[in-house]
Amino acid sequence: MELKLILLFMVFGAVIAVKIEDLLSSVIAVGAVGLGLSMAFLVLKAPDLAITQLVVEILCLIILIRATINKDLPLIKDGRWFFNTVATLLFIASFLMFAYFALLELPDFGKPIMRVAGSYIANGLAKTGAANIVASIILDFRGYDTLGEATVLFTAVIGVLAIIRKVGRIKK
Amino acid sequence: MKKSDKGMTLIVKTITRLTVGLILLYGIYIVLHGHISPGGGFAGGVIIALSFIHLMLAFGKEFALKKLSQAAASLLENLGALMFLGIALAGLTGGYFFLNFFINKGKPFTLFSAGIIPLCNIAICLKVGAGLFAIFAALILFDSSQENK
Amino acid sequence: MTEYILCLALFCIGLYCVLRKRNIIKIIIGLGIMEYAVNLFFVLVGYKTGGRAPILAKDQVVSNMVDPIPQALVLTSIVIGLAVTALIVAIAIRLFERYGTFDITKIRRLKG
Known part of the structure; x- marks a missing residue:
């Protein structure tokens, strides 16, 4: 329950974040959605994810506020109202049609198919010695995933530093 | 008066001086206990980056960059990536990539247990924390360089 | 089933925001909402009714736990999402410096 x-709180927060005109209020509303997601993770028995989502949301909020503050922005109107809305609604309707067929195939809520996870839970402590099963999965059983994640993070940092830098730009 | 122009007011600075060490300590605790309790390298790295960002927001950018400059942050990030890759390659001595190569994994449910997992947590914490701090410092420095023009 | 439908509604709100709005910051917000919905969906699929968190305690026998694999996947995905958001914000700040606006149609018009 x-x-x-x-x-429901998250859905309302998302609607407010999309509909409100002021950019700073919109950013703060999306922060509320992220904190709701952190609480939802806690209810779904995922404490690792709750801690990570909480601190990541704070940092994301600081970065987004940094991008929007101190810029006196003019109000941007959404032009071509009729055409844009119809195209968007058509796209969402086609997406919902695929989602309906996918939802028919899913197992019921609360009864997951744990074919692989069963052996991880049964043998995790004996094979790795870690009490936290999530840590033993991301760093031992499926270490390649974490290696790929480290590569993506490295690429993102290099991308930000290359976009932001001042020296070395060619001026015509 | 000139000194207080940088950063925020006196109240914020005093509170920051009291709390920033505790935040850093909490991040280190989260990282080191990642294999026996919730947490781990990702969450702990972000908390450590947040402690430095807290310093930067409260005291101004020069103060925080004196503690950890941008070049040092990039160096630490590369060090974390190389450490993670080195741990993964060291498993090749016993057979395959990402082998948990300690024979004696220690007693379970204690701090020194679980073989390579705490070492990997420390490597990921270095990588995530230093990388996010480098991103944030770059964004801040860019904004202030625009005002000078 | 209600949980899946609410999660789908959250995804559709993000999709509407990305497709319909013309402000770059609003588009970043829409991408963030879609990312939240996908992470939530992964964890919802792995939830078991009455299950326990996947952390072993010292002298207790494990009977039923929630599925730990989606949690491990989502844990990496959250941090990647933050890095990607920072990258998009950097690009948006560069565009603002060049064109003086966040409106994507004006940016396209000024190009050629």
């Missing part, structure tokens, strides 16, 4: 309430 409390999970549904938290999800």
